[in-house]
Structure formats: structure tokens, C-alpha cells
Amino acid sequence: MMDEPTHAPPAPADLGNFYKNCLLRDILPFWVKFAPDPTGGGYHTNLNRDGTVYDYTKSCMWSQGRVAWTMAHMHNELEQRPEWLATARLGVEFLQKHAFTSDNRIYYSMTRDGRPLEKPLDIFAELSAVLAFTEYARATQDLKLHQQARQLFDRCWRYTQDAGNRERNAGWDPKTCTIRRHGHAMIVLNVIQQLRLFQGETATDRERADACLDYMLKYHQKPERRLVLEVVEWEDGGEAPGWMGRWINPGHMIEGGIFLIHEGLHRNASDLKQAGINWIKWGFEWGWDKEYGGLFNDVDAAHLPIPDTAMVLADSKLWWQHAEALYGLLLACAETSDPWFREAYEKIHAYSFGHFADPLLGEWYAILDRTGRPINQAKGTSRKNCFHIGRNFLWAWQLTSQNNRLHKT
Secondary structure, three states: OOOOOOOOOOOHHHHHHHHHHHHHHHHHHHHHHHOEOOOOOOEOOOEOOOOOEOOOOEOOOHHHHHHHHHHHHHHHHOOOOHHHHHHHHHHHHHHHHHHEOOOOOEOOEEOOOOOEEEOOOOOHHHHHHHHHHHHHHHHHOOHHHHHHHHHHHHHHHHHHOOOOOOOOOOOOOOOOOOEEEHHHHHHHHHHHHHHOOOOOOOHHHHHHHHHHHHHHHHHHEEHHHOEEOOEEEOOOOOEOOOHHHHEEOHHHHHHHHHHHHHHHHHHOOHHHHHHHHHHHHHHHHHHEOOOOOOEOOOEEOOOOOOOOOHHHHHOOEEHHHHHHHHHHHHHHHHHHOOHHHHHHHHHHHHHHHHHOEOOOOOOEOOEEOOOOOEOOOOOOOOOOOOHHHHHHHHHHHHHHHHOHHHHOO
16 A cells, blocks of 8 residues: 555655655545444544454543544645544544543543543643644634633643642652653643644743743753753753663654744744754664664663663654654754755655555554564554654645755755
């Protein structure tokens, strides 16, 4: 089904059609066909290679919001297809009917029919629901639903700003060490960027985006070391204890770089764009496996062994980091015309479409071992769905279809 049997990237002028075709032929049809749950509502995301369901539980509620957002966003930005909007509605309705606790948190996992299994865990399920609600509201012009999204986001914001919240603090005792997590600032920034697509940007949006940028650039970024740390101390961005204080996630560095460039484009701020370009380059430099290709999942900044269960996935290759890198490298190339980014893109393209993409049944495998072999045949997991691939392929289509500078590199 994929167009490039040699896995070499198309010519720059053809990249837009390539990514649009991937979406329309390989990615979106898989999820429209296999994800909807006609019995329990919402979506199945634990999907095997052929789309059959291997676990019927809603094992991570992030996915209900993220699939709904993806389908609504495709309806709003790619083509206004009724089946995409109908698929988006399934997730929105499931979340509204089943997902919320009595104190307006979202359960981490639920049974197929919407009974709670695991209590709320961090804030990413709620942020995913905000994305779903606001994008579906944009598609349907539902002001009430958009207001619900904003109210939920207000609660998310308060959660991320509570230094004494042990759950937000990765379970550590805040009396001993209070930390900041890059994932909070980065993903909250992206949610703000999506919220303002419908009904515009508020003064509070700008204030909160400014705060996220401050956390990312003044606390997590370490320019003298050309890296971004995932976890830092709350007060001054100092090193957190143990390996978490040395934790680099190359995919988050690239993803964060994308959001910095997007924010720079929104504000016409060259310093933000340059910071994002740096992050994308650093992420590739730290993440690229020179022996087998692909991006490592996690890296220790001091090149020390990664302990405990984190070591199991550290040298694996995950779908989402490569989806982010495909678009991120193209975006940096378009902003700079630097051939380094084009060469790095060619490596990521060849690796991703040569190892993750399934040429027979479409979609991507979720996780590869270090050598590039699928760990299993799953196309969907508790967290792997159409979100990262969908949005980055869409953004790549939009960028490469419209950017003449990229065509000339």
C-alpha cells in the first residue's frame, strides 16, 4: 500500500502528495474501519496487524481523546468527510458519558462498556479530552462543548502549577524534591495552540503559553550541553536526583521543537523559531542509532546505564518519535534551507517507511527492537493510535504542498 518500495523519499515537490496518500490510503481507513466499538462505545485501540481486537478494555483513556481529535482535525483541515466526523463523535460521547470521576478527573483505564478500572494518573487523559472537545466543537460550531473544553483545561492548568501535588511530582515526596516535567509544559503549550483555533486566542492563553515557553527554555533547555532534560528541579531547573535527572527523550526534544517553531510562526518571533530548530537538531543528534538506524526511545545524558524497567524500552524504536521526526526535520529544513536537515530527513524517511510501515495491510507497527524488527504485530496499543502519525503526516502535507523554499533545497 505504501508508495515507496525502495523507501527513498520522494522528490521535495512530491512529498505533499506522498503524505496525503499515506493518510487517505494507509492510516485513516485503518482506524475508521477497526477502531469504533459498536458495543461499548468509543474506540478499540488494542489492534493487531490486521485490525482485529486483542484486548477490549479501554486500557489508556488518552487514546479516546486523541483518536477523536485526530478524526475531527482531519475533517477540519484535510477533507470534510462525514465518516471522520462520525468517528470523532464516538470518542467525544464516550468521554462525556463515562470518563469523568466525581471530582472531574478522568480515569486512566476503563472496561469496554465504561466502568472504571484504574484511577486518574497524571493529567494527559484530561489534556487529550480537551483536544477532542475543542476540535469537535470547531467542526460542529458547538460553543457549549468548546466552553467545556476550556473549563477542563483550566483544571489541567491548576494541576500542573501545584508544586506540592505528589501525583504531578511523579510520585516523589515534594518535601524531598519538587520537580518540573517537560511533558507538562510541552503538551500544555500544544493544547493552547489547538484551543485558539476555535474562537481565537484569549489573554489567558497568551499568559499561559508564555509560562510554558519559560519553563521549556529556562528550566529544561541546557544549551551549553545541546540537550533538553525531561525532569528538572522546580525552583531553578537544577538536576533532579538519580537517572531521571539525566533523562533525555529525543522524541520529546523534536516534538517540543515543533511546538516552539509553531509558536514562533504564530508570534512572528525568530528567537522561538531558532530555539525550535535547535531542539530538532539536538533531538536527532542524541537519538539517532548509528549502528542500526532509527531513534532511541530514551538516552542517559551522561551515557550511563538506564536502570530498572526503563532500560527495557530505552533502546527500542517507537512509532511516535519517528512520526514527529519526519515532520520536524522537514519543518526545520523549510525554515533554514540547511542541507543537514534534508539529509537527516532522508535517513528518518528511509528508516520509518522501511521498518514501521506495513506495505501489505497499511498503518505502522508500534514498537521495534533496536535492530528494527517489530516486537510484535500490534498496530494499536493502549497509547499507540492514529494521533502522532496522523497529525504529523497532515502537517507534512500542508508544509510540503505550500512551501516553495523546501522544494528548492
